Amino acid sequence: xxxxxxxxxxxxxxxxxxxxxxxxxxxxxxxxxxxxxxxxxxxxxxxxxxxxxxxxxxxxxxxxxxxxxxxxxxxxxxxxxxxxxxxxxxxxxxxxxxxxxxxxxxxxxxxxxxxxxxxxxxxxxxxxxxxxxxxxxxxxxxxxxxxxxxxxxxxxxxxxxxxxxxxxxxxxxxxxxxxxxxxxxxxxxxxxxxxxxxxxxxxxxxxxxxxxxxxxxxxxxxxxxxxxxxxxxxxxxxxxxxxxxxxxxxxxxxxxxxxxxxxxxxxxxxxxxxxxxxxxxxxxxxxxxxxxxxxxxxxxxxxxxxxxxxxxxxxxxxxxxxxxxxxxxxxxxxxxxxxxxxxxxxxxxxxxxxxxxxxxxxxxxxxxxxxx
Amino acid sequence: xxxxxxxxxxxxxxxxxxxxxxxxxxxxxxxxxxxxxxxxxxxxxxxxxxxxxxxxxxxxxxxxxxxxxxxxxxxxxxxxxxxxxxxxxxxxxxxxxxxxxxxxxxxxxxxxxxxxxxxxxxxxxxxxxxxxxx
Amino acid sequence: xxxxxxxxxxxxxxxxxxxxxxxxxxxxxxxxxxxxxxxxxxxxxxxxxxxxxxxxxxxxxxxxxxxxxxxxxxxxxxxxxxxxxxxxxxxxxxxxxxxxxxxxxxxxxxxxxxxxxxxxxxxxxxxxxxxxxxxxxxxxxxxxxxxxxxxxxxxxxxxxxxxxxxxxxxxxxxxxxxxxxxxxxxxxxxxxxxxxxxxxxxxxxxxxxxxxxxxxxxxxxxxxxxxxxxxxxxxxxxxxxxxxxxxxxxxxxxxxxxxxxxxxxxxxxxxxxxxxxxxxxxxxxxxxxxxxxxxxxxxxxxxxxxxxxxxxxxxxxxxxxxxxxxxxxxxxxx
Numbered sequence: 001x002x003x004x005x006x007x008x009x010x011x012x013x014x015x016x017x018x019x020x021x022x023x024x025x026x027x028x029x030x031x032x033x034x035x036x037x038x039x040x041x042x043x044x045x046x047x048x049x050x051x052x053x054x055x056x057x058x059x060x061x062x063x064x065x066x067x068x069x070x071x072x073x074x075x076x077x078x079x080x081x082x083x084x085x086x087x088x089x090x091x092x093x094x095x096x097x098x099x100x101x102x103x104x105x106x107x108x109x110x111x112x113x114x115x116x117x118x119x120x121x122x123x124x125x126x127x128x129x130x131x132x133x134x135x136x137x138x139x140x141x142x143x144x145x146x147x148x149x150x151x152x153x154x155x156x157x158x159x160x161x162x163x164x165x166x167x168x169x170x171x172x173x174x175x176x177x178x179x180x181x182x183x184x185x186x187x188x189x190x191x192x193x194x195x196x197x198x199x200x201x202x203x204x205x206x207x208x209x210x211x212x213x214x215x216x217x218x219x220x221x222x223x224x225x226x227x228x229x230x231x232x233x234x235x236x237x238x239x240x241x242x243x244x245x246x247x248x249x250x251x252x253x254x255x256x257x258x259x260x261x262x263x264x265x266x267x268x269x270x271x272x273x274x275x276x277x278x279x280x281x282x283x284x285x286x287x288x289x290x291x292x293x294x295x296x297x298x299x300x301x302x303x304x305x306x307x308x309x310x311x312x313x314x315x316x317x318x319x320x321x322x323x324x325x326x327x328x329x330x331x332x333x334x335x336x337x338x339x340x341x342x343x344x345x346x347x348x349x350x351x352x353x354x355x356x357x358x359x360x361x362x363x364x365x366x367x368x369x370x371x372x
Numbered sequence: 373x374x375x376x377x378x379x380x381x382x383x384x385x386x387x388x389x390x391x392x393x394x395x396x397x398x399x400x401x402x403x404x405x406x407x408x409x410x411x412x413x414x415x416x417x418x419x420x421x422x423x424x425x426x427x428x429x430x431x432x433x434x435x436x437x438x439x440x441x442x443x444x445x446x447x448x449x450x451x452x453x454x455x456x457x458x459x460x461x462x463x464x465x466x467x468x469x470x471x472x473x474x475x476x477x478x479x480x481x482x483x484x485x486x487x488x489x490x491x492x493x494x495x496x497x498x499x500x501x502x503x504x505x506x
Numbered sequence: 507x508x509x510x511x512x513x514x515x516x517x518x519x520x521x522x523x524x525x526x527x528x529x530x531x532x533x534x535x536x537x538x539x540x541x542x543x544x545x546x547x548x549x550x551x552x553x554x555x556x557x558x559x560x561x562x563x564x565x566x567x568x569x570x571x572x573x574x575x576x577x578x579x580x581x582x583x584x585x586x587x588x589x590x591x592x593x594x595x596x597x598x599x600x601x602x603x604x605x606x607x608x609x610x611x612x613x614x615x616x617x618x619x620x621x622x623x624x625x626x627x628x629x630x631x632x633x634x635x636x637x638x639x640x641x642x643x644x645x646x647x648x649x650x651x652x653x654x655x656x657x658x659x660x661x662x663x664x665x666x667x668x669x670x671x672x673x674x675x676x677x678x679x680x681x682x683x684x685x686x687x688x689x690x691x692x693x694x695x696x697x698x699x700x701x702x703x704x705x706x707x708x709x710x711x712x713x714x715x716x717x718x719x720x721x722x723x724x725x726x727x728x729x730x731x732x733x734x735x736x737x738x739x740x741x742x743x744x745x746x747x748x749x750x751x752x753x754x755x756x757x758x759x760x761x762x763x764x765x766x767x768x769x770x771x772x773x774x775x776x777x778x779x780x781x782x783x784x785x786x787x788x789x790x791x792x793x794x795x796x797x798x799x800x801x802x803x804x805x806x807x808x809x810x811x812x813x814x815x816x817x818x819x820x821x822x823x824x825x826x827x828x829x830x831x832x833x834x835x836x837x838x839x840x
Contacts, residue, residue, distance in 0.1 A: 015640055037644065037811070064433035067465035128723065128808030131382060134544035138391055152407035152479065158465040166466060167405065194381045197374045200723055200806050203813050353644075354810055375806070382543050382805045392546045 012040050015353075019048050025122060026367025030344075037352045042345055050371040057331030062088055062162070062298040065331070070156040072333065073369040076115035077157050078108045079311030083318045085160045086241060087307035091300035091320060092162070099287040100164035101243040106177070106280040107147065107159065109273040113184070114143040115312035116270050123263070123361040124195055127204055132195055139187050146176050162298055164290035177281055181274050188270060196267065205260040209347050209359035212257060220339040222314035224269070225363060228262035230255040235310035246283065247276050259362040266364070299326055313337050313364060337363075338370045407464045408482040410457060412501045413475060420501055422476040424450040428468035434461040437468060452498060459485075459493040514610065521598040528758045529594075529751040530560040532796065539800045570743030575638055578740070582636035587741065587748035589629035593622035594755035601762050602677050604772040604784035615676040616664060619763065620657075623718065626756065627653040630727065633749075637740040648811055649727030652717060655818040660714035662826040663707050666833050667691055667767045680771030690770035701833045708768045710826050712795075715760035717814070719753060721799060723806040724814055761795040769795075 017030040027048035033041040053068050060068075069084050070077035082104055089096060121136035144154045150173050151159040151166065159166050195201055216226045226233055234251040236244045252268035254261035302324040308317040314336025321330040340363050348356040393400055402408075412420045424441030436458040441450035469477045487493065534549070534556060541548025549556030574583055600615045602608035612618060627650060634646020670691065671679040683690050692708045717724040741749060765771060769791050772784030809817070 013640065037648075060433055063431065063467060066467075067433055067463045071463075124807060128725070129804075129806055130540070131385075131544050131804050134546070135385070138545065141391075149403045149405065152403075152405040152466075153464060156463070158463070161470075166470070190381060194378050194805075195807075198378050198806065199374050200809055200813075204807060204810060352811070354808075378805050379801060382801060385545060386539075386542050388545055390542075390545050390547050394547065394550075 011035075025361075025365055028341075028365065028367045028370075032353070032356075034353065037354075039348050039351055039353060039356055042348050042356070044341060044345055046341075046367070046370050048371065049368050051368075053372045054331060054333060057328055057333075059327060061326050062300075062328070066161070067156070067158045070158060071368070072335070072372060073311070073313060073337075073366050074155055075118055075366060076111055076312035077155065078104075078111040078159065079309060080316055081157065081160045082108050082242070083307055083309035083311070083316050085162060086309065087305055087318050087320055088162050088298060088300065090307060091303070091305045091322060092295065092298055094163045094294065095291050096163055097288050097291060098243070098285050100289045102280050102284050103165050103169055103289065104160060105243050105247070106169075106277055106284075107150075107165075109276045109280070110143055110147060110177070111157075112312045113270050113273045113277075114140045114147075116266050116273075117143075119266065119312075119364045120191065120195075123364075124201075126361040127201065127358055129195070129201070132191065135187070135190070135194075139184060142180055142183070146173055146180065149173055149176070161290070163294050164288070168289045174281060174284075177277060181278055184274055185271075188267070192267070196263075202260065204358060205263060205362070206258060208259045208355045209351065209362070210257045211343060211347055215343065215346070219343050221343060222336050222339065223310070223312075223364075224262045224265040225314070225340050225343065227251070227253045227265045229257040233315075235308050235315045239308055241307070241309060247279050249275050249279075259359055262362045297326060299324060308334075311336065313366065313369065314340060333372055335369050335372060337365050337367075341365055341370060402481045402483060406479065406481050406483070407466065408480040409459050409462060409464075409485075409495060410468060410477045410497070411480040412452075412455065412497050413478050414501060414505070418505050420452050420455075420476060420498065421474050422452045422455065422472075423474055424452055425474070427471045427473070428477060431467040431471040433465060433467065434463060436462045455497040457495045457497055459495055460490060517608075517610065518599055521601075522595050525595045525598040525755050525758065526751070529754040530564065532754040532757065533563070533750070534560050535796070536800050536803075539797065540804045543801070543804050564747065567743045567747040572744060573740075573742045575740050578638045579636040582632045583740075584745075586629045586632035586636065587745045587752070589632060590626060590752035591748045591755065593625045594752055594759050597622045597759050600676065601759075601766070602680065602771065603788050605677075608677065611675065611677055613673070613675045616668065616674045619759065620661065620664070623756075623759070624657065626752070627657075629752075633741070639740055642739045645727055649720060651811075652720075652724065652726060652814060655815055656714045656717035656822075659710050659818060659822040659826045660718065662823070662830055663711045663714070664763075664767065666707055666826070666830045669830075669833060669837060676766055676771075680766055680773065683770040684773050690768065690773070692768045701829070701836050703829050703832060704768075706825065707829050708764075710822050710829075711764055711768065713817075713822065715757075715764060716799065716802070717818070719756040719760055721753075721757065721803055723802070723809050725803075725808060726811055726814065757796060757799055758792070761792050761799070764795055765791045 012033045012035045015032045015034050017032060019027040019029045029045040029048065031043045031045060032039050051071075053072060056068055057065055066081065066084070069080040072080055085104075088094075117136045117140045121133035121140075124132040147157065148154050150169050151157050153159075211221075211225065211229050213226075213229045213231050216229050216231055222233065222235075230253060232251060232253045235241075237251055249272045252265050252272065254264050300320070300322045302322055305320045305322070306317060308315050310316075315334075316336055317334035319330075319332040319334070320328055321332075323329045344356075344360060344363065348359060351359070412422060415421050422439070422441075424439060426439070429437045429439060438454075438456045438458075439452065440454040441452050443450050464479075466479075469479065485493070537559070538548040538556065549559040552558040552562055574580060597619045599610050600608070600612050600618055602611060630646050630649045630653065634642045634644075634649070637643070667679065668674055671682050673679070692704055720727045765788065772788040774782065774784075774787050
């Protein structure tokens with residue numbers, strides 16, 4: 001029989017929160033050096049799901065690359081496709097009809113709501129409450145059914161094309177969306193009563209992992225991580241693109257810097273997305289959904305182009321270096337979760353492991369997006 | 373106290389009907405635009421519309437399609453002899469359907485695909501067309 | 507009950523059989539209840555309403571291979587699940603289900619039940635330590651500190667009730683609550699204690715039962731999303747089955763104690779309803795409490811370990827001590 005391990009007061013042991021773990025959403029490995037229940041040091045190890053999307057960007061032609069973007073972050077797929085499509089249109093000078101712009105905005109906001117719903121369910125499940133997950137997934141089913149009626153897919157949409165969208169929205173979608181919005185508002189009230197007001201939940205999140213604004217700026221965090229610390233930055237307002245200047249919506253910013261602030265930011269974002277969808281449905285113009293004159297072969301002129309969009313996870317940037325050929329010379333995807341995740345290494349020193357995992361949930365990590 | 377409010381909500385949810393569909397015993401119908409794997413469309417005579425131009429093969433991002441045709445004597449257009457779709461690589465992007473100018477491809481509604489061998493998913497679409505016509 | 511050996515053996519076997527059957531079918535009730543809260547059916551394929559699910563699960567668990575991790579302490583590893591299951595089932599021997607149905611009534615019934623309950627805490631240590639797994643060890647440390655911390659308010663509240671009743675005999679305690687609903691120990695207006703803070707005692711005892719049995723929101727020992735499965739990570743087939751059944755048997759024991767001490771045991775709420783036999787009332791109250799356990803588990807998230815320990819040491823113990831002194835004073839005066 002082996003002799004038992006003697007733990008000296010200052011000695012630490014290494015706990016491997018391995019690639020397969022119920023709490024890390026995806027394949028993320030965290031090597032934690034622990035002293036009892038407190039984390040002394042943590043190191044995240046990524047790369048378990050690297051699929052070489054950027055290399056594929058260099059060998060595939062522009063239309064062939066459209067499907068890769070949905071697979072990067074599969075929960076908020078349409079936002080990423082939006083960025084890519086806007087970039088290539090900007091580079092090639094393709095005009096997009098107004099109806100297509102509005103359709104794109106409505107779809108992206110619906111996708112944002114569905115992504116935040118999934119985050120909400122998984123986050124509360126990490127903390128131990130199993131029922132809100134089921135309620136959130138139920139609401140998400142409504143959204144997925146609506147999107148399936150238009151695009152044909154439920155998770156990895158390949159719906160946006162250069163110049164417009166693949167096919168038009170029909171009246172059934174519009175009436176389903178109008179019915180969905182009040183239902184979702186009622187559900188949000190239910191979540192606030194069940195989860196946000198719950199004293200056990202608040203004690204679990206208040207004061208956990210305070211991230212100062214300086215730390216957020218150092219790592220380049222965006223979306224709820226930055227807005228929960230008081231930095232008022234939203235790509236839709238600061239660097240507007242597409243048809244967003246026409247919509248009237250607020251950007252939720254909370255100043256407490258803790259996990260509860262990040263949670264509140266995302267819940268408010270859901271409400272604001274519902275406002276955008278309402279206005280979009282009201283303002284939807286008639287017209288074509290694809291431009292009449294579309295170039296047969298997409299060959300952007302040589303140059304360096306960049307486009308940033310606000311996705312559910314943060315500010316997604318995509319950079320194209322083109323040499324006038326039919327495949328890009330370099331296509332760089334700036335993943336927001338990559339910047340958000342590295343805050344974990346620094347901020348979790350001195351925390352207990354329960355709080356560290358709650359913190360990881362509040363950062364909303366989707367690992368395939370980090371590894372691309 | 374907030375705890376009792378939360379318990380009240382789950383109590384109300386206890387009495388609402390179930391939303392799940394017990395899958396093997398009840399099924400749902402797919403919507404019109406559902407993206408199953410592609411199938412060949414036939415003309416009124418029962419032959420495929422495809423003229424073997426090869427646009428779908430070039431548009432596919434994952435090299436799933438391989439097709440072949442021959443030109444019979446006296447005809448102007450080619451006739452399809454082989455159309456193989458490798459579904460293990462297909463990502464249902466729709467580039468092939470979109471790029472076809474001859475209305476030869478459409479999405480099917482097949483979602484019930486499960487098998488234990490990889491070879492079952494290399495579809496021979498021409499053979500499936502002939503099986504449908506029988 | 508007459509003292510013939512056969513009678514005693516039959517009574518003990520029936521008590522143990524009730525415990526085991528409850529432990530098995532509570533799993534079914536929990537799965538169906540949880541599923542209905544989440545608006546899905548729950549097990550409904552095996553047998554009508556899924557009633558055959560527990561026996562089939564038991565068969566599946568028995569057919570699995572019992573793995574013992576290399577380097578684990580074999581004796582402790584195998585002893586831990588048995589130690590989790592054994593005290594809970596043995597405590598059933600002395601619980602009175604009605605005026606005449608009790609396997610063996612002892613005049614120190616409460617003492618025996620709490621003695622067995624403390625033994626259950628040892629199984630946590632054995633399981634965590636002998637698994638030679640860091641996750642298991644961490645979670646068993648948490649579970650033991652939780653078990654120790656919550657036994658104290660439970661015992662103090664029990665002492666309050668024993669003071670009111672004047673004896674540790676369970677049947678005696680229930681007899682003193684006979685009459686109507688207002689005689690029960692939770693509503694002490696007509697009862698013996700004249701202490702209006704008794705509902706608070708009831709809540710304290712209820713919370714301690716939740717914590718002693720490692721049920722949500724205090725289930726740090728099994729924290730599924732953090733430490734895979736807590737102190738029973740390394741247990742495979744029947745070891746896991748025994749832990750599982752032991753947990754549910756503990757829940758039944760805790761609810762029985764709550765019913766007997768605070769809710770009047772087998773007494774009917776109104777005097778004219780006492781033509782319905784006492785067993786029915788006892789089981790009704792028991793199952794309402796168990797349904798509340800299940801309801802609470804699927805609503806709330808988990809507390810943190812320091813929140814849990816603070817709740818016990820800083821809030822529950824002072825409150826229960828205060829109630830004890832208040833009751834003692836009121837009994838002396840009135």
